[in-house]
Amino acid sequence: MIPQDLIEFGQTARNWFCWDLEQKQPRAPFNDGYAGTVKWGRDSVSWDNRVGGRFGDVMEALNGTVNGHVDPALYWGTTDHGEAVEPRPLYPMVIVPHADYQPDDGPLMLVDLDDVIDVRDDGTGMMTREAWDIIQSLGGYAEVSRSMTGAHVFVKGRIPRDVDGREIMEELNESGHIEIYGYPANGRVIGTTWLHIESTLRHTVPEVQDVIGELVDEYGDDEDQLSDQEQADVVIERYQSQIQGDQSGGSRSKYYDLDPVPIANTGSFRTYGRNGQGPHPVHGATTSHDNPGPDDKDSTNFGVDSQNGWKCWPHDDGGGALQLIAVLEGIRDCGNAAGVMQDPEDALRVCLAARDEYSSDLDDENPPTVALKGVCEVQNLDYPADGPLDSGTYEIARGLYDAMSY
Numbered sequence: 001m002i003p004q005d006l007i008e009f010g011q012t013a014r015n016w017f018c019w020d021l022e023q024k025q026p027r028a029p030f031n032d033g034y035a036g037t038v039k040w041g042r043d044s045v046s047w048d049n050r051v052g053g054r055f056g057d058v059m060e061a062l063n064g065t066v067n068g069h070v071d072p073a074l075y076w077g078t079t080d081h082g083e084a085v086e087p088r089p090l091y092p093m094v095i096v097p098h099a100d101y102q103p104d105d106g107p108l109m110l111v112d113l114d115d116v117i118d119v120r121d122d123g124t125g126m127m128t129r130e131a132w133d134i135i136q137s138l139g140g141y142a143e144v145s146r147s148m149t150g151a152h153v154f155v156k157g158r159i160p161r162d163v164d165g166r167e168i169m170e171e172l173n174e175s176g177h178i179e180i181y182g183y184p185a186n187g188r189v190i191g192t193t194w195l196h197i198e199s200t201l202r203h204t205v206p207e208v209q210d211v212i213g214e215l216v217d218e219y220g221d222d223e224d225q226l227s228d229q230e231q232a233d234v235v236i237e238r239y240q241s242q243i244q245g246d247q248s249g250g251s252r253s254k255y256y257d258l259d260p261v262p263i264a265n266t267g268s269f270r271t272y273g274r275n276g277q278g279p280h281p282v283h284g285a286t287t288s289h290d291n292p293g294p295d296d297k298d299s300t301n302f303g304v305d306s307q308n309g310w311k312c313w314p315h316d317d318g319g320g321a322l323q324l325i326a327v328l329e330g331i332r333d334c335g336n337a338a339g340v341m342q343d344p345e346d347a348l349r350v351c352l353a354a355r356d357e358y359s360s361d362l363d364d365e366n367p368p369t370v371a372l373k374g375v376c377e378v379q380n381l382d383y384p385a386d387g388p389l390d391s392g393t394y395e396i397a398r399g400l401y402d403a404m405s406y
Contacts, residue, residue: 001194001196001202002055002066002092002194003141003154003201003202003203003204003205004203005141005154005203005204005205006055006094006141006154006205007054007055009103009106009108009205010052010053010054010055010094011054012103013052013097013101013102013103013108014052014053014054014101015052015094015095015096015097015101015108016029016052016053016054016055016057016058016092016093016094017029017052017053017058017092017093017094017095018058018061018062018090018091018092018093019090019091019092019093019191019192020035020088020090021068021088021089021091021146021191022088022089023088024189024191026052026093026095026189027090028052028053029052029053029057029058029060029061033073033074033075034074034075035071035074035075035076035077035087035090052095055092058092059092061090062090062091062092066091066092066194067091068089068090068091069089069090069091070087070088070089070090071087071090072087074087076088091192092192092194093190093191093192094190094192095187095188095189095190096108096109096110096181096182096187096188096190097187098186098187099183099184099185099186101187102183106156106157106207107156107157107158107182107183108154108156108182108183108205109154109155109156109157109158109159109180109181109182109183109212110152110153110154110179110180110181110182110188110190111134111138111152111153111155111178111179111180111215112145112150112151112152112178112179112180112181112190113131113134113135113150113151113152113153113172113176113177113178113179114145114147114149114150114176114177114178114179115149115150115175115176115177116128116130116131116149116150116151116172116174116175116176117131117144117148117149117150117151118149119148119149125148125149127151128172128174128175128176129174130172130173130174131151131172131174131176134153134178134215135151135153135197135200136200137211137214137215138153138155138206138208138211139155139200139201139204139206139208139211140153140154140155140200140201140204140205140206140208141153141154141196141200141201141202141203141204141205142154142196142197142200143192143193143194143195143196143197144193144195144197145191145193146191146193150176151197152190152192152193153200154205155205155206155207155208155211155212156205156206156207156208157182157183157207157208157209157211157212158182158183158184158209158212159180159182159183159184159185159212159216160212160213160216168180168215168216168219168220170219170220171219172219178215178219180212180215180216253365253366253367253368253369254361254362254365254366255322255351255354255355255362255365255367255368255371256320256322256368258320258321258322258354258358258359259306259321260304260306260309260310260320260321260324261304261305261306263321263324263325263328263358264281264302264304264310264324278299278300278302278303279299279300279301279302280299280301280302280312280314280334281302281327281328282327282328282334283334284299285299285301301313301314304324309321309323309324310323310324312334312335315334315335316335317334317335317336317337317338318337318338319337319338319340321354321358322340322341322347322350322351322354323337323338323340323341324337325350325353325354325357325358326340326346326349326350329349329350329353329357331346331349331350331353332346341368341370342370343374344370344371344373344374344376344377345374345377345378346374347368347370347371347373347374348371348372348374348375348377348378348401349374349406350371351367351368351371351374352371352401352404352405352406353406355367355406356405356406357406366398367398367401369388369389371401372389372394372397372398372401373389373397375397375400375401375404376389376393376397379397379400381393381396381397383397
């Protein structure tokens with residue numbers, strides 16, 4: 001049972017994909033005969049050119065089949081031995097979009113309940129009362145997960161602003177745990193089953209902001225909470241990350257979309273990938289900036305992946321590629337890098353380093369507005385502390401920025 005509200009949501013969000021169950025990989029509904037994997041992250045698509053589609057697009061690609069369509073005419077690539085990959089079944093699925101691609105009217109959220117169903121030998125199962133009460137309180141479409149031991153519930157709302165991080169992941173009181181994904185966090189790929197749970201609404205994905213807040217209050221702990229100052233920093237950083245690269249309605253600055261993974265491949269940190277970990281590329285296996293530790297290949301105090309950025313556990317610091325460049329170039333010490341794009345002069349130095357030392361694709365790209373404010377700062381030009389630059393100041397700052405080098 002595929003809920004109508006999710007179908008209608010996808011008309012705007014275009015968050016429907018073909019799902020490769022074997023590889024657990026989303027594939028675009030527009031494949032032109034090629035069943036290759038797709039990137040769905042914010043670093044690979046723009047609002048007007050997303051790789052996802054509408055429900056109708058997926059149904060057309062799957063020839064109207066929802067329970068596993070195999071098209072022998074699709075090209076799936078070749079194996080390491082040069083042999084053609086055999087076609088596999090594809091299913092319709094949705095993702096929870098990144099914040100950049102969430103419609104303003106009711107962002108989509110996913111509540112994922114894991115290990116809450118006890119599967120019996122006779123094929124039946126018993127859900128915990130706690131999990132069932134959560135599902136009932138959310139009041140939206142719910143399905144059994146592919147493991148048959150969990151449940152997914154789709155609703156609309158936002159993760160409360162006083163919550164740290166990109167998601168809620170907490171233990172339940174009886175058994176299992178609860179995960180909450182959605183705006184303003186990164187997107188989430190989930191293997192939908194469309195195995196509707198009886199006694200939940202079949203087609204409704206409601207707005208339940210109050211319930212989300214209550215769940216966070218009940219299951220969150222002190223480590224999930226942000227102070228008032230940290231909340232303000234998050235709001236500022238999010239605002240600045242969405243500032244248009246130019247002042248005429250162009251696309252978001254590509255400086256914010258640099259992939260931190262290849263940038264992290266320096267110094268001690270040599271093994272990386274999605275959710276990869278290793279010693280910190282500057283201070284190694286220790287926490288000292290002045291006395292870096294040895295090349296300890298067994299250290300995992302630093303992690304990085306393309307979608308979620310990087311994290312240094314000893315210093316509780318992290319961010320995207322620009323924050324990592326700030327540490328690598330000594331613009332900020334690790335532990336003080338997360339807010340680098342809130343300081344115009346530091347932001348200017350980071351963006352110049354990104355363009356000149358870390359990427360060959362930024363020469364003609366619009367830098368973030370905060371970096372242009374850094375130009376104004378060092379050149380003693382008047383500029384507004386809040387909001388965009390006026391057109392005249394923007395043109396002067398942009399010309400000066402292009403002439404600068406790191």
